[in-house]
Amino acid sequence: MVGSAPRSLLRTLSIALASAAFAGSAAAAAPLKIGFSMALTGGLAGAGKAALIAMEIWRDDVNKKGGLLGRQVEFVYYDDATQPAKVPGIYTKLLNVDKVDLVVSSYGTNEIAPAMPIVMRKKLVFPSLFGLAVNDQFKYNRYFQIMPAGPEPKVDWSRGFFDLAAEQKPKPKTVAIVAADAEFPINAAAGARKNAQRHGFKVVYDKTYPPSTTDYTPIVRAIEATKPDLVYVASYPPDSVGMVKAAHEVGLKAKMFGGGMVGLQFAAIQKNLGPLLNNVINYDFWVPESTLDFPGVKEFLARYQEEAKGKGVDPLGHYLPPFAYAYLQVLEQSVNSVKSLDQAKLAAHMHKTTFDTVVGKVKFGSNGEWAKTRVLMVQFRDVQPDNLEQFAGPGKRIVLYPKNWKSGDIVFPYKQ
Amino acid sequence: MKKISPFWIVVVAVIIAGLVFTSTVKNEYYFNAAYVVLQALLMAVAWNVLGGFTGYVNFGSAGFFAVGAYTAIALDKAFGLPLPLLILASGTVCGLIGLALGYLTLRLKGVYFAIATLAMAIVFETLVVNWAYVGGAKGAYILTPDSHLWFDSYIQMLFMVMLLLALAAIAVSRYLNSSRLGRGLAAIRDDEVAAECAGVPTLRLKLISATVMGVMMGVAGAPYPFFVTFVDPVSAFNLFIAVNSIAMPMIGGTAHWIGPVIGALLVGSLQEIITVTVSSELNILFVGLMLVGFITLAPQGIVGLVRKFRGRKP
């Protein structure tokens, strides 16, 4: 593999030249290289590819404006195939062979964590894309997480769900917590347990299931048998679909249902589930409600939706793409303010600044998470069958929480 | 034994080359890449000890690998043992599992055995998923220790550890293949009943090779947590590990000890190169095509091709 390095170097160089020519500017200085790994195959490829589209839109935007520090921006990225084992090799290659100027993370906790030791040794700022509580372990002060989980990621994740529940009259008493056997859902369920305890809800069902489960009706029936007032689900896309369908088929009678289901944010799944989603309360990060109409986000999404056509990724791109664009905006604004690539100065700037991005104002706390949580709790409302376009506009996903972004009132109890 | 065999000269040369490599090359990428290839090599050699020599196909290589990795995680967490002891412990645990698997061959032949190994891997995965102490389904973080002997960085040390383990495995595999034992194993592969009748102690031989395979896969898994720093069951029990450890010997040739070594060096290096040159899906597609192509056109692997080329009977 040693012999191949020059060739791959040549390859990236030729790409660099091509992209510089494409940008149409007389880039005198060497291009500024940003390196990352991304899941372009394997389990997380759907998200990884959507993120990459958003990142490329950012790159083109920056280069149109003249690049960073007067240098054209160029990406060097490799597919980690959703295999954590590939990540250390990729980042050492980026840093030692490709000599990138800046690095950003791949998508997802499993792909971010293996890069941390390498990035930490080089003391680089590490803007990071959707990892849950990665820095709880590493405590690295140059890690910046764009996902708006909040200062206590695991707990903040479900805070809204339980705060909303506690406000209802009559106050719910019992909760069922069910989670997939995987990294994110288990952490989300642990946070949910704490929130339930904080509000004095009794946990009557608390189990996990393997992601390979085919039929979810037995699980939902076992939950229903404990007659919970609230059902908090932490799941990945296929199981989210299974859970929502099973809840309908079994006739789940809980007063609130949802919480931490990944997948209900994706247009294809929303379209398929249709009216089954009505009144489900689930987390989200951005929805097209008027309260979240940040400058630039609509324009960005229009371009993303154009680019996404025919690529087999989420056609609307509300969930991840704006954040994939924003984490690079944070980097862009910091480099422009500091006027250098000095990592210590960049980190200091990122810690003290409030950034204006397509996902709104971003302020990082001391642990690199958002200083204040913005995990939205949205309720599906008035969803019609088999219609994708309805989700592009407002009125279908009402923001209930946090108060600052609220766009409507809760429908309680959950009615199917 | 009067004359030192060229094999040992090569082994010593490789060790020296490895040491020179660590002291002259500063670029950590090469150590990361080499580590991945060596890990795959060790797994391929291990698989071949049972699968190639006796014909008992193990589908559950990822299970052994992961049990090795998780044994290391558990003992690291409980007692903070140093790496060599962790490797030893993982080897022992997986060796015992291998031994149990060996007894299974008493009752299960052919595809039944293969499916049983797959089932075993799934049972282990479920156990790990439900074992909260090692992180369960949410995974475990292992912070890279600060000390790395005289090496410049931890990855250099891990590389050297893996190099030594891989060489040791090759030596054992070569011994099993070329000694009297090897002839017994080959007899089992060709016709187990006939071998038994001819007085070959088939059970003892199968137990030996299954145990050796287990030990090798366990030691391959032990340093893995320190390499990736984050391990969860999905990545540790990854299907790719099982696929690679079968595909590499198949491509290299299973009958001879050098087969998996050639296959792993070739396929492993290609995979690393493809990862950093051809992005995205084409990587997996390439591995799939190469596997199918090789298996279809050169069923005896590279070793078989070379033999045919030389005009010798395989």
Added chain:
Amino acid sequence: MISADLFSNAVVSGILLGGFYAAVAVGLAITFGQLDIVNIAHPAFVIVGSYTAWIINTRTGLDPVLAGILVTPIFFLVGVAIYRIYYAAFERTGQESLSGLAFFFGLMFIIEVTLILVYGVDYRLVNAAYIGESIDIGFVGIPYRMLVPFIVAVLLTGGVYLYLSRTFTGRAILAVAQDRLALQLMGADPVRVKQFAFGLAIATTAIAGSLLIIIGPVEPSVGRLYIGRVFAIVVLAGMGSIPGMVVAALIIGVVETMVGTFMGPSWSPAVSFGVLLLTLAVRPAGLFGRQ
């Protein structure tokens, strides 16, 4: 905790699930059970079936199962073609066991990646009027999403069983597994018989795939989740017995839902594969195998 209500629902759900598993495994019971071809790519073909059903369903609105049935001839021909390659490369030279396995491993990856390249990695789902609804019989609720696959699965496995046991070609397929020489003496060409059987097995994946996408969302790598399960079912049954395979599928289905309902779903893989290991340890030829 154990109430009659929950218990009977769990049993019914398990039977429905088992029926679906039988549909996925029936093709493998032919290739693996009768022909001794370790087609590890079988679940990948099922995913291709799901994608075909999805394409036809979203383009024309045709019911996914009908779409699946419609394309069986194409799947049959693909199966025949693959067997041709397999035969030429391995069986003729007597290399089938190990090399064949690796061949299908590679094939699985090629199928998966081709699907990703062409259709991307987004989850695909289908629409049909019955998805999301259920009927209640007493206190047992039956979702149509599980009932329809179950009925189709029963018809499919029943059909395959009758075909194998009643027709000349079917009996010839069974004979291939048992006595190749006798078959040759009867004047049947074993290669042609096996080629036909392999085509038949792949054809069943078109239908099984349409059932899978009715039950839940599908993306290219979902097939991997089924590798263990379908092989477990065929082996548990004892190679080659179709009725045995159905029983084994039902056992796995019921065990999974029972464990899921009463013990906590996270243990269900260990329990079902534990059942397999135990069975193999006690009765290596499977429940209904030829000892």
